[in-house]
Amino acid sequence: MADENKKQEYVWPVELRENKITERTDDYTASVKTFSDTKSLEYIAKEIVRERTEYREDTILSIMKLVEEKIRHVLYSGYPVMTENVRFSPTITGSFDSHGEVLDDKGMKCGVNVTVNQIVKDGLAGVKLYIDSVQELGGAKIDRVKDLTTGKTDGTVTPGGMVEVTGSKIKCLNEDGSGIGHFRLYNESESAEEVKVLGVNDPSKIIFIFPTGLLAGNYRLEIETYFSNTSTMLKNPRTLVCPVTLKVE
Known part of the structure; x- marks a missing residue:
């Protein structure tokens, strides 16, 4: 398995976007155009069957789900888990005194850190990029995100609370001008x-209710819209990336 990365060439389709965080006019950031198409275990099982027809899809999927479940239970028991691709490491956040009492108001939270292993790093080192498109923002940008529950503008948000996004040309519309596009x-x-x-x-x-049920951590807000200042919608959607990382604590 160690030499698998040498058998196939991988190319990522990339979209360049104006970098509004810097003052340079020739500075662009890159994003992979396929990143929103998340693949499921069912997809992986189908791919294995397509490549190796001696395996049954339902059998593969059943085994994969058993492995996933067992990994979760081992993590819940406090042990790190190493797979070929990643390492899962249990973590604890919070401040305690010598008796184990929590010192801060945020309390104690159990979590998991995930790091990729060398086999994945070696594979990523060989990935090539194909510049599929360049997106000019035309003055459109997100300026600020404000949690209307707490008044914070540092990216910290309240699940179930209202969040206000302000900027220029950020109205979220579909290709036909109806709402909403992709938020x-x-x-x-x-x-x-x-x-x-x-x-x-x-x-x-834009004001929206931040979803409940999301895990604690960092989130990137993106608005995909066809909105323009004229009565004619954009021919291609514009994607705006929030410059502030949203944080669920």
Whole structure:
């Protein structure tokens, strides 16, 4: 398995976007255009069957789910787990005194750190990029995110509370001008949570309820919209990336 990365060439389709954080006019950031298409265990099982027809899809899927479940239970028991791709390490956040009493108001939380192993790092070193498109933002940008429950503007948000996003040309619309376009929150694993209801959807302000049930951690807010200042929608969608990382504690 160690030489598997030498058998196939991988190319990522990339979209370049203006970097509004810097003052340079020739500075662009890159994002992989396929990152919103998250693949499931069912997809992986189908791919294995397609490549190796002697295996049954339902058998593969059943075994994969058993492995996933067993990994969870081992983690819940406090042990790190090493797979070929990643290492899972149990973590604890919070401050304690010598008797184990929690010292701060945030309390104690159990979590898991995930780090990729060398086999994945070696494979990623050989990935090539294909510049599929360049997106000019035309003055569109997200300026600020404000948690209306706490008033904080540092990215900290309250699950179930209202969040206000302000900026320029941020109205979230579909290709036909109807609302809404795509308003997504990406976690650190690039898994997307789609926000389907916006309380306010204006060119300079959007207000939405931050979803409940999301795990603690960092999230990237992206708005995909066809909105323009004219009556004609954009031919291609514009994607705005929030410059502030949203944090669920």
